[in-house]
Amino acid sequence: MGDQLEPDFIQALEHRPKSGITEAKGIPLIDLSPSINSSKSDDLANLVAEIGDACENWGFFQVINHGVPLEVRERIELASREFFALSKEEKKKVSRNEVNLFGYSDFEITKSVRDWKEVFDCTIENPTVIYASDEPDDEELKELYNQWPEYPPDLRNAKTDIQITGTHSLELRITERSVTWLFKNQTSFMRLNYYPPCPAPQLALGLGRHKDAGAMTILAQDDVGGLEVKRKSDGEWIFVKPTPDAYIVNVGDLIQVWSNDKYESVEHRVTVNSQKERFSIPFFINPSHSIWVEPLEELINDQNPGKYKGYSWGKFYATRKLSNFKKLTSENIQHFVLVHGSGHGAWCWYKLVPMLRSSGHNVTALDLAASGIPTISDYFKPLMDFMDSVPKRERVILVAHSSGGLAVSRAMEKFPEKIYAGVFITALMPGVSLNISTLSREALQINYST
């Protein structure tokens, strides 16, 4: 991240933010004071009904008068600002890695495109227990610990602060059973999000469209704004206007399954802007690794059969946490190398190149050698030189058109360890029993007879 937008941050056309803002007048604003001040069962029942409606119609709502002291929030927000203002070198001392799954990262990817953001994750139970592998039958567990930067010291205190937030989320009066699930050996964690000013906010997103995988998220956003929610009724992206000292609450995938689709986990995303930095703090409420997730018995019957097969939260969570480090090998961002046919040049890919780049991929369109070269090997040389230059352990996708297939086949024989896949688009494809001259002769015959 810097003052230029690298291609891996560029969103496909249909996912780029719109220029106008549609404000979320409809996102319910719920006053939680009855849950703190009132012992009248009617007041509480009304509040529960209000929350139920919001979950059903929006999957998102904001709460005010929640009882979380303002100074607690301000303390975490200040610590977050101070942490992200440190040098990259300092922040990277607490980087997330294969051993420490919590900590700092500036490499978040959502749906194969990089997010314009930095994050710092810390867990609530320290240690948090998860499965050691994503293998379904492997019962081995591992413990995850927090790592803290030396500065700011207040970041360490975030844990106490979060517990206050957690206790208050209990006030939402979810069923007793869910509360036990949520807070016993929870895998909940808190994330500090930092979205720096972006040089091309019309092309990138701070966080790509996604749904939260856990039970529920409670989010504090600052006054800059950028969160957008996909309205259930029409699929429109709605801006969530910051409300002072409010928390945004949203249903995650687990509640969608438990409620057998009564409450839906809704897509949301974050836009960035060129002037202002933005901070937000989501608190992801997740159950224990041992929880088996399936529609709640009391909600299913013959008329309303279960819509989901059960799954292990722990295995899902382990796959997700451990895959962050597989992603870092750029598995999701491909490098396409385009090889033209005879009489063409790199120019012929002019429509495809921007499409691939806008999906976040790297693209190289090569020119093979021009006229006057003595042998076919000279003609292929630009591709061979390129393949030589691909670093060890990196792999590219070669795409051939027409006679470009000859060059790509040769490269595949010579550099198999550097090639992820070969794509032949109406291209010549020589093989063990089909040499170049036979192929060329056949191709010419087809051309002349059509």
Ligand SMILES: O=C(O)CCC(=O)C(=O)O
């Ligand atoms: O920054 C925000 O407003 C939203 C963050 C979010 O959706 C997430 O971290 O999952």
Ligand SMILES: [Fe+2]
């Ligand atoms: Fe989210």
